[in-house]
Amino acid sequence: MTGPSFSRRRLLSAATAAAAGLALSACAGRKEGEYAQVSGQVPDKFARRERVVLWSAFTAHNAEVLQTIIDGFNASQQDIYCEIQLFPGYPALDSKLAASFAVAQVPDLVTLSDVNWNRYYLAEALEPLSGYFDAGFRPDAYHPTFLAEGTIRNEIFWLPWARSTPLFYYNKEIFAGAGLPDRGPKTFTELREWGQQLKGYKHKGAPIRMRAYTGKDDWYFQGSSWAFGGAYSDGMTPMLESEQTVAALEFDRAFIHDDKMAYLTSDVNADFAAGVTATICNSTGALTSLLKAATFEIGAAFLPEQDQPGVPTGGSGLAIMRNAAKERKQATWELVKYLAGTGAPEWSLNTGYLPVTTSSLNSPKIKERNAKSPQYQVAQDQLSRARQADVMRRYVNETISEMLIVLQKVYSANADPAETLREAMRNLDPAVQRVMPKYHRLVAP
Structure with missing residues (x-):
């Protein structure tokens, strides 16, 4: 990766931080109900219903699945019409939502990622949801692990929807041909040993490597930093420079550049499906x-x-905008109930995202699918080991973009992990100091 690319990433990081700052400043002083609804189009047959606008970051197949679910909601009753407005991914949605506060026009329900919803909480832009539940729709309708991640100081602000964890995927044909066990490695050390065993092995006449890395998402490194005993932060205390976090990044560097059995690619899925x-x-x-x-x-x-x-x-959840009118929020809650009951099993079944509700976990169709394709059950079982991202990654927006720079430098340019992480922390310190007061006022126990 060349120097200009790093500079461009820094500019993108600054732009995203500015958008987040806009959201924070624009929300200040606004009272409940003062934001207008974003514009859109309502079919004539739904013109007399209460309109609810859902902003979604899903694309392609997942967008089609969500539209089918929302079509079902619109057909299930006669009082509310939900309109989906699509954005090409979370960054695009995030930028548009931040800008919408400046003109006091917001959607009603938003798919916010696991790391950007926290900033809107700090901006006091999200509706507290605990008081909406009743005897017919209780919080225990949701998986407790995921529900807890959207709960701050015993108040629910963010509800589970498209939630996930990373999995270790392997090509069984390659493993069998190379004499490797039909299982995932128990440790990273074992993964590296298997990489040595794979050296020189050709699959369909072409040499292959053990692992493909992506430089587009630091989510995976967040997990491996924990595996080595490190972290991004302990609370809001940074740990990027810790010996353990450096060791996790050094593993990746050595696997790629010393062993030459791993590499950086633009599309891990395509490479894996192609047997590369x-x-x-x-x-x-x-x-x-x-x-x-x-x-x-x-x-x-x-x-x-x-x-x-x-x-x-990882993944995303659903949040209701606090400054929408009361009648809009009540109508939106009816949509939330539908999504949790009828919609969630259909969503999980057709997308592969984890079941996040009781209705999903008990769905006969999902149980049948898991029996037929046990990879899905592996994903559910691994949830018992999972935890949400470190505080700094969730609340300091610049952390992710800075870590992407780190990974690109180490993965593509063989940069020194310790020095690269030290530089990242120097760059991040002003942002950490900026967020710290509001974090301690609104979040810290």
């Missing part, structure tokens, strides 16, 4: 598409440990 790499780490949400794309049998396993497990949760 023996293994990848990717989201449980990618499982359905991988199974369709691969011409070989895919193995799925827990992520490797080292000193301890390192499994991060």
Whole structure:
């Protein structure tokens, strides 16, 4: 990766931080109900209903699945019409939502990622939801692990929807041909040893490597930092420079540059499906598409440990905007109830995201699918090891973009992990100091 690319990433980071700052400043002083609803189009047959606008970051197949679910909601009753407005991914949605506060026009329900919803909480832009539940729809409708991640100081602000963890995927044909066990490696050390065993092995006449890395998402490194005993932070105390976090990044550097059995690619899924790499780490949400794309049998396993497990949760959830009018929020809650009951099993079944509700976990169709394709059950079982991202990654927006720079430098340019992480922390310190006061006022126990 060249210098100009790093500079561009820094500019993107600054732009995203500015958008987050806009959201924080624009929300200040606004009272409940003062934001207008974003514009859109309502079909004539729904013109007399209460309109609810859902902003979604899902694309392609997942967008189609969500639209089918929302069509079902619109057909299930006669009082509310839900309109989906789509954005090409979380950054695009995040930028538009931040800008919408400046003009006091917001959607009603938003799919916010596991790391950007916290900033809107700090901006006091999210509706507290605990008081909406009743005897007919209780918080225990949701998986407790995921529900807890959207709860701050005993108040619920963010509800589970498209939740996931990374899985370790492996090509069973390659493993069998190379004499490797039909399972995932128990530790990162074992993964590296298997990489040595794979050296020189050719699959369909072409040499392959053990693992393909992505430089587009630091989510996976968040997990491996835990596995080595490190972290991004302990509370809001940074730990990027700790010996253990450096060791996790040094493992990746050595696997790529010393062993030459791993590499950086722009599309891990395509490489895996093509048999270029023996293994990848990717989201449980990618499982359905991988199974369709691969011409070989895919193995799925827990992520490797080292000193301890390192499994991060990810994906997105649903938040209601606090400054929407009261009648809009009540109508939105009716949509939330539908999504939790009828919609959630259909969503999980057709996308591969983890079941997040009781209705999903008890769905006969999902149980049947898991029995037929046990990779899905592996994803559910691994949830017992999972935990949410470190505080600094969730509340200091610049952390992710800075860590992407770190990974690109180490993975592509063989940079020194310790020095690269030290530089990242120097760059991040002003942002940490900026967020610290509000974090301690609104979040810290």
